[in-house]
Amino acid sequence: MTFSKMFSTMSAGMWRTFGIFALTLLGSLPLGMVVALLRKSRFAVVRGLTRAFISVMRGTPLMLQLLVWYFGPYYLFGWSIRGWRFPSLLVGFILNYAAYFAEIYRGGIESIPVGQYEAAEVLGYSKSQTFMRIILPQVIKHIMPSVTNEVITLVKDTSLAFTLAYQEVFSLAKQISASQTSFMPFVIAGVFYFVANYIVEFGMGRIEKALDYYR
Amino acid sequence: MKKLFLMLLTLTMVVVLFASVSAEETFVFKHGFDLDYPPYSYIDDNGETNGFDVEMAKAVCDYYGWEYEAVPFNWDAKDLELNAGSCDCIWSGFTINGREDDYLWSIPYSDNTQMIMVKKDSGIETLADLAGKVVGVQTSTSAYDLLNDEEGQAELCKTFKSLEVYETYTIAFNDLKAGAVDALAIDVTSGNFLMSGQTDYEFLDEELGSEQYAIGFRKDDTELRDKINDALMALVEDGTYDKIGQKYPEIYDYLSLGK
Numbered sequence: 382m383t384f385s386k387m388f389s390t391m392s393a394g395m396w397r398t399f400g401i402f403a404l405t406l407l408g409s410l411p412l413g414m415v416v417a418l419l420r421k422s423r424f425a426v427v428r429g430l431t432r433a434f435i436s437v438m439r440g441t442p443l444m445l446q447l448l449v450w451y452f453g454p455y456y457l458f459g460w461s462i463r464g465w466r467f468p469s470l471l472v473g474f475i476l477n478y479a480a481y482f483a484e485i486y487r488g489g490i491e492s493i494p495v496g497q498y499e500a501a502e503v504l505g506y507s508k509s510q511t512f513m514r515i516i517l518p519q520v521i522k523h524i525m526p527s528v529t530n531e532v533i534t535l536v537k538d539t540s541l542a543f544t545l546a547y548q549e550v551f552s553l554a555k556q557i558s559a560s561q562t563s564f565m566p567f568v569i570a571g572v573f574y575f576v577a578n579y580i581v582e583f584g585m586g587r588i589e590k591a592l593d594y595y596r
Numbered sequence: 597m598k599k600l601f602l603m604l605l606t607l608t609m610v611v612v613l614f615a616s617v618s619a620e621e622t623f624v625f626k627h628g629f630d631l632d633y634p635p636y637s638y639i640d641d642n643g644e645t646n647g648f649d650v651e652m653a654k655a656v657c658d659y660y661g662w663e664y665e666a667v668p669f670n671w672d673a674k675d676l677e678l679n680a681g682s683c684d685c686i687w688s689g690f691t692i693n694g695r696e697d698d699y700l701w702s703i704p705y706s707d708n709t710q711m712i713m714v715k716k717d718s719g720i721e722t723l724a725d726l727a728g729k730v731v732g733v734q735t736s737t738s739a740y741d742l743l744n745d746e747e748g749q750a751e752l753c754k755t756f757k758s759l760e761v762y763e764t765y766t767i768a769f770n771d772l773k774a775g776a777v778d779a780l781a782i783d784v785t786s787g788n789f790l791m792s793g794q795t796d797y798e799f800l801d802e803e804l805g806s807e808q809y810a811i812g813f814r815k816d817d818t819e820l821r822d823k824i825n826d827a828l829m830a831l832v833e834d835g836t837y838d839k840i841g842q843k844y845p846e847i848y849d850y851l852s853l854g855k
Contacts (some may be wrong), residue, residue, distance in 0.1 A: 556632055
């Protein structure tokens with residue numbers, strides 16, 4: 382197999398990796414905020430359940446969670462899992478990352494001094510106005526470095542999709558390496574992950590700079 | 597309440613109707629295999645899914661006019677996949693020996709032998725020479741099972757300095773090249789595949805053990821198993837089996853049907 386053939390075969394996997402990455406972010410970034418708010422709910426039951434959810438998501442291996450999401454519907458309910466491979470991957474990744482993002486958001490929200498809430502109340506802001514206009518913009522600024530960290534981890538975690546034999550770049554690297562008895566596919570995969578993360582770093586750096594409007 | 601009942605009834609009828617319609621559609625044969633296992637199932641030089649087992653499964657589908665669907669899976673999850681019905685069989689250089697009662701088996705279509713692969717200048721000539729040496733093997737392979745089986749070669753394994761267990765033979769072979777291990781315990785067809793185009797390696801004359809490959813089905817899937825068996829025999833008769841086999845010189849001599 383020529384190098385260019387190897388690369389073009391793997392590039393299909395790169396797109397699939399990108400698909401998992403982009404859709405996971407699209408789902409988990411907003412969902413994380415919902416989870417963070419539920420985690421701070423007035424109702425003890427909701428708080429408790431959210432806490433348990435986060436605890437399970439962070440406390441068990443993502444690889445195991447992916448297996449449960451894919452095979453669970455059959456082994457628990459006897460449902461057919463045809464066509465469920467990719468959707469189950471997304472469910473697994475999104476819920477897992479939402480749990481991590483939720484805790485990052487919560488840290489950000491709790492870092493805002495109580496005085497600001499009091500001041501907003503005095504100025505006549507409603508609760509939702511206070512959150513949307515005063516608290517959230519500051520939170521976003523504070524949490525950017527942690528979010529970048531998590532996004533970079535996600536790029537590499539997409540390789541866990543090999544558990545469900547989804548043909549992303551790492552699965553393909555393993556398979557081509559076996560058939561070509563060569564390490565080149567792993568080198569290509571490594572360069573791919575590095576370049577992808579370099580772009581993430583660069584992009585997130587730009588966003589951080591744009592948000593840094595008081596300096 | 598009556599309305600709800602009627603709705604449910606209609607829904608059931610629709611479902612039944614759809615089920616009976618789809619039963620008349622072409623059967624989709626879901627071939628479950630590991631893409632890491634050349635030359636039985638792997639990604640070929642053109643980047644396509646290929647291999648002896650893949651070509652044979654496609655030939656069986658052509659024989660019956662079935663639709664072929666490739667279901668590559670992660671080898672460690674093969675039983676989960678088979679039992680959940682995401683594939684209809686495990687057809688991927690799958691060893692019967694030691695698993696006789698775990699699956700419903702087709703007729704065996706290929707023999708295989710576990711061997712020891714060494715560098716030609718290593719000075720290792722017999723199994724006894726392996727005493728005090730480092731031996732590599734791939735995890736969840738029959739060579740691995742054999743070396744850990746008290747009734748197999750566990751005694752021999754105890755004479756090794758250590759047994760290194762690898763994720764893939766590709767990495768293990770690289771360690772043999774680099775001298776990090778002295779020998780590999782490997783089945784002969786995988787070994788032939790790794791050694792093709794290289795002249796510095798050889799098998800010891802003594803065999804570790806032998807095994808047979810067949811297709812594994814769910815235990816209650818007798819009907820499908822029988823159909824596949826019939827098709828395999830028909831493909832041996834009309835020469836397709838031999839023709840496909842000739843494309844894979846590493847395993848051709850070990851194909852056991854019709855001999």
